[in-house]
Amino acid sequence: MKATISDVKNHVGSEVTIGVWLANKRSSGKIQFLELRDGTGYIQGVILKNEVSEETWLNAKELTQESSLYITGTVREDRRAPSGFELTVTSLKTIQIAHDYPITPKEHGVEFLMDHRHLWLRSSRQHAILKIRDEIIKATYDFFYDHGFTKVDPPILTGSSAEGTTDLFHTKYFERDAYLSQSGQLYMEAAAMALGKVYSFGPAFRAEKSKTRRHLIEFWMIEPEMAFCTHEESLEIQERYVTYLVQRILQKCQAELQTIGRDTTKLEKIKAPFPRISYDQAIDFLKQEGFTDIEWGDDFGSPHETAIAEHFDVPVFVTEYPAKVKAFYMKPDPDREEVVLCADLLAPEGYGEIIGGSQRIDDLELMKKRYEQYHLNDPSYKWYLELRQYGSVPHSGFGLGLERAVAWICGLDHIRETIPFPRLLNRIYP
Template structure:
């Protein structure tokens, strides 16, 4: 019977055939131990010289790292094995013998591994990280569908910037200028006016020339938008969503978390509600921590975010930033116009901002004033203004960077391991 490694638990005592690659091999006299993988998991295949034909014994000896094969054997329960099972091999059908596989069990430099990213994905650690990423994606769809959100796909090619910045990738759209999207948010606001609660999940592009461990040029964003929703209601959705992601990973990715050595006791604390600190109080806190150069009105950099987050062992909201450091569409606090109804969610352990969100301006005249202040005279912004002209309502939304969230959940040193093929300032290969 054909099976996968993840399903061998259903065939204990029976014989199965699995298409696999050889991850590693060792031998001890008349026994060969094959570490096998098929994409769903790992299992040890045991080849006993006295119990297989000479041909199959020879085939097992011939196998090299990353050779491909069909292996047939009897499933045995073994509590010592990482998967809890092993395979007593009865026959082997070789598909290909791999020659000189470049990523050997020794240490390799990061640049070498990145040049071979198409192969590095096969390693147990990278495999585990990307399965955790997959769980976060699945949990995202489950959470928003369970809360009656509709998925809407915004365009990737746009006629303008989402936030009025210049860090965009420009291209020609026939005889027009176009840009790769840096956010789907403006379009999601339009969708929210049609469907009430929506979310998008898609790629975003930032042309910032940044080399930090937190930045990618191409990344994936989850961007919910909610009509008839104020800032406070949005914060509750955000903290419940992040708590759900973490708990789903804890429940469904135990082998993967173990494979990457993640301290899960830190993740077990991640449950809503999350603490909050105002921008004002954050400035006072930072000055008390020796950041004498920070002044009210300054935006926070990575060292500032890290210092704030280290004071908490769960994510923390920093709320109500100065109007002048935030995007044009954020709604000012009605009682204090110099700050906006917004929040950044900072992950613990030094991972920085994983969510940015705000209540959006819903007043037509105020939005017109913002257009003038930000010099948004391009006709491509006309449709966004019309959302305030025809049936405007209070509405809020946020964006979660998938890769930053995965980096934090996995406890990784660098964001480049959270995406299959990272695009960095100096890298577009492979």
């Protein structure tokens, strides 16, 4: 019977055949222990010399790291095994013997591993991280579907920018200028006017020359947008969504969290509602913490966000930023026009901003003024202004950076491990 490692629990006592790669092996006299993987999990295969043919025994001895094979054996329970099961091998068929596999069990430098990212993905740690990433994506779909959202896919090639063209990748769209999208938000606002509550999940690109552990050139964004929704209501959705993601990983990915050595007691604290501080309060706090150079009106960098977040065990909202450091489309506070109805959600443990969101300007005349202030006279912005002209309503939305969320939930040192093939300032290979 053909099976996978993940479903051997359903075949205890039965003989199964699994297509696998050899992750590692060791021998002790007349016993060989094979650490096997098939993409769904890991299992140990035990070969007893006196219980298999001489051909099977010799073929097993010839196997090298990452050799591929079909292995046949009887599934048995073993509570000492990481998966809870072992395979008593009866036969095997070699597909390919791998020679000189470059990633060995010894220590390797980061650049070496990144140059061999196509192979590094096979390691147990990288496998676990990508499984957690996958579960976060599935949980995202489940959450928004259960809350009445419709998934909409905005374009990747755009004729304009959501937040200015400084950090955009420019290309030619036949005879016209075009850009790789840095956000689908403007298009999601249009979709919300048609469908009420929508979200997108897709790639975004920023030509930001940053080398920090929090930045990627190509990354994935989840961007919900909600018609007839205030900023306060959006914050409540955000904290429920993040809580749902964390609880889902704790429920579904215990084995993966254990593999990467994540301290789950920190994740167990993540429950809505989250604390909130205003930008004004954050400035006062930072000055008290020794950031004497920061002034009201300055945007926060990574050290500032880290200092604020370290004061809390759970994510914290920083609200009401100055309008001048935020995007043109954010709605001013009716009681204080120099600040906007927005918030950044900062993850604990030094992971920085994982969500940025706001209530959007819905007044046509105010948006016209913003167009003048930001020099948005390009015809490619005409359609966005028309959203305020034909049936405008209060609406809010936010964007969650998938890789930053994965980095935080997994407790990773660098964002490069959160995506299969990271694109960094100095890296576009492999």
